[in-house]
Amino acid sequence: MTSKTRSGGRNGGPTRGSAGQARAGADQPDTDGSDVLRKPDASGSGGGSGSKGGSGSGGGRPVDKRRSSADERRAKAAAARAAEAARERRRRNWIVAGVVVLALLVAGGIGFAVQNSREESKPVVLPAGSTGTDHGIVVGKASAPVTVDMYEDFQCPACEALEKQTGSTFRGLLDEGKIKIDYHMMSFLGPESKRAANASAAAANEGKFRQLHDVLYANQPKEHTGGFTNATLIELGAKAGLTSQAYKDAVNNGTYDGYVAKVDSDAGKAGVTGTPTVLINGRQLTGDQLTPDGFRAAVSAAS
Amino acid sequence: MNTLAYRLSAPTQPASRAVSTALRLVLGAVWLAAGLLKINDPEGMVRSIRAFRILPEALVQPVAYGVPFLEIALGVLLVAGLAVRVTALVSTLMFALYIAAIASAAARGLRIDCGCFSSGGDLSAGASTHYTSELIRDSLLLAVAAVLAWRPVGYLAVDRLLDRPVDDRFGSDDDDLED
Numbered sequence: 001m002t003s004k005t006r007s008g009g010r011n012g013g014p015t016r017g018s019a020g021q022a023r024a025g026a027d028q029p030d031t032d033g034s035d036v037l038r039k040p041d042a043s044g045s046g047g048g049s050g051s052k053g054g055s056g057s058g059g060g061r062p063v064d065k066r067r068s069s070a071d072e073r074r075a076k077a078a079a080a081r082a083a084e085a086a087r088e089r090r091r092r093n094w095i096v097a098g099v100v101v102l103a104l105l106v107a108g109g110i111g112f113a114v115q116n117s118r119e120e121s122k123p124v125v126l127p128a129g130s131t132g133t134d135h136g137i138v139v140g141k142a143s144a145p146v147t148v149d150m151y152e153d154f155q156c157p158a159c160e161a162l163e164k165q166t167g168s169t170f171r172g173l174l175d176e177g178k179i180k181i182d183y184h185m186m187s188f189l190g191p192e193s194k195r196a197a198n199a200s201a202a203a204a205n206e207g208k209f210r211q212l213h214d215v216l217y218a219n220q221p222k223e224h225t226g227g228f229t230n231a232t233l234i235e236l237g238a239k240a241g242l243t244s245q246a247y248k249d250a251v252n253n254g255t256y257d258g259y260v261a262k263v264d265s266d267a268g269k270a271g272v273t274g275t276p277t278v279l280i281n282g283r284q285l286t287g288d289q290l291t292p293d294g295f296r297a298a299v300s301a302a303s
Numbered sequence: 304m305n306t307l308a309y310r311l312s313a314p315t316q317p318a319s320r321a322v323s324t325a326l327r328l329v330l331g332a333v334w335l336a337a338g339l340l341k342i343n344d345p346e347g348m349v350r351s352i353r354a355f356r357i358l359p360e361a362l363v364q365p366v367a368y369g370v371p372f373l374e375i376a377l378g379v380l381l382v383a384g385l386a387v388r389v390t391a392l393v394s395t396l397m398f399a400l401y402i403a404a405i406a407s408a409a410a411r412g413l414r415i416d417c418g419c420f421s422s423g424g425d426l427s428a429g430a431s432t433h434y435t436s437e438l439i440r441d442s443l444l445l446a447v448a449a450v451l452a453w454r455p456v457g458y459l460a461v462d463r464l465l466d467r468p469v470d471d472r473f474g475s476d477d478d479d480l481e482d
Contacts, residue, residue, distance in 0.1 A: 092465075096386045097389040099386075100380060100385065101389065101393070103376065103380075104377065104380075107369075107372045107373055107375070108369030108372055108373040108376075109369065110372060111342075111368050111369045111370075111372025112364075112368040112369045114372075115345040115367075118345065188346070188347065188350050264346070265346070265349070268350055268353050269360060273354060
């Protein structure tokens with residue numbers, strides 16, 4: 001019964017069914033019935049012949065044999081068609097799989113191209129005073145014996161805490177000529193950080209990095225609240241003595257955006273894994289060494 | 304006939320399909336969210352990947368730029384239901400890689416944010432890591448992807464449209480790549 005339904009379903013199906021039929025016919029010329037009978041047992045469509053034989057056991061043997069051999073042929077043709085269909089399906093599935101994997105790779109590639117072109121749009125303009133390692137902004141007397149590398153982000157609360165705790169010590173040692181500080185202003189906390197870092201580069205260009213740096217930390221907005229807009233930075237710049245049109249233009253135009261991005265990525269490449277990171281002679285200071293006393297001790301040990 | 308019997312016993316019951324559909328849509332939504340949240344912050348992604356300190360510098364940028372797009376593509380394919388088994392397998396592989404990366408960061412004592420759904424990177428001194436919850440979340444997603452790879456057949460999938468013309472009525476809605 002099942003084989004009948006199936007072949008009925010197939011005959012109504014697309015052209016592939018008839019192709020399968022033709023192939024089955026070629027494999028199995030219908031001259032020798034007994035051969036047809038034996039083969040399917042091995043090929044796996046024996047289930048059909050078994051059930052057919054059971055249902056037709058009441059009839060005469062030769063008639064039954066002939067009928068079942070016709071059934072067998074049909075079953076065999078159906079099996080061949082099924083196998084063909086399965087092959088076809090498998091082939092198509094592999095094609096789909098290949099296309100999809102390729103599409104995923106292409107998506108990644110397009111993403112790389114898109115983001116890459118987005119990145120390269122900003123030219124790197126070096127501000128005056130960016131003479132430190134990786135173009136950090138150097139503050140302090142040139143004769144100072146100890147160079148401190150300072151990695152900060154204007155929006156980072158831990159940096160603000162450090163400035164509050166040890167800032168006056170930094171300023172004292174800078175003024176005494178004991179240290180110079182190579183500032184790497186990172187900007188990974190969002191657009192506010194980038195704007196502030198851009199403003200600080202503009203300040204450096206006018207020799208007022210230190211002043212703006214200290215004013216910005218004294219007026220640090222809460223992280224990610226949209227503080228440090230260009231207007232705010234121009235206002236705070238005025239407090240640091242930056243009233244020139246050049247400063248305002250640099251802030252508004254993002255003149256140093258390319259530089260800011262470069263400093264940030266160079267810091268990352270240098271292995272700086274967070275802010276604040278403070279190095280003396282390339283060695284990172286521990287939390288204890290960032291207290292006023294600890295820092296003084298670290299400086300005198302290095303000098 | 305064996306093929307017919309096999310197909311009828313194949314996991315195409317409504318319950319299996321409903322679960323598969325739900326898992327597929329959830330996973331697709333997760334990928335879309337993860338990719339879209341990262342796509343506008345390529346530098347953040349670079350920092351985040353660099354922070355893991357696994358990939359060589361030359362590969363950091365390509366991977367950081369490409370992965371969000373890959374995630375979105377996976378999300379679109381899963382929601383559409385196109386080549387579900389393949390996308391589920393790729394998802395499984397990616398979650399396995401993420402889990403390995405986070406676990407290795409935790410083992411090496413790095414203090415970073417995984418950047419799974421945003422720009423991650425190094426945490427500032429005070430912030431705490433969430434390795435355990437990140438690992439649990441990614442493991443759950445891995446399990447979802449694995450189940451979906453095992454039972455990719457569901458409703459509302461492009462796969463079902465594609466599957467129809469080639470086969471007969473009985474086998475038509477079977478899964479893809481059944482062998």
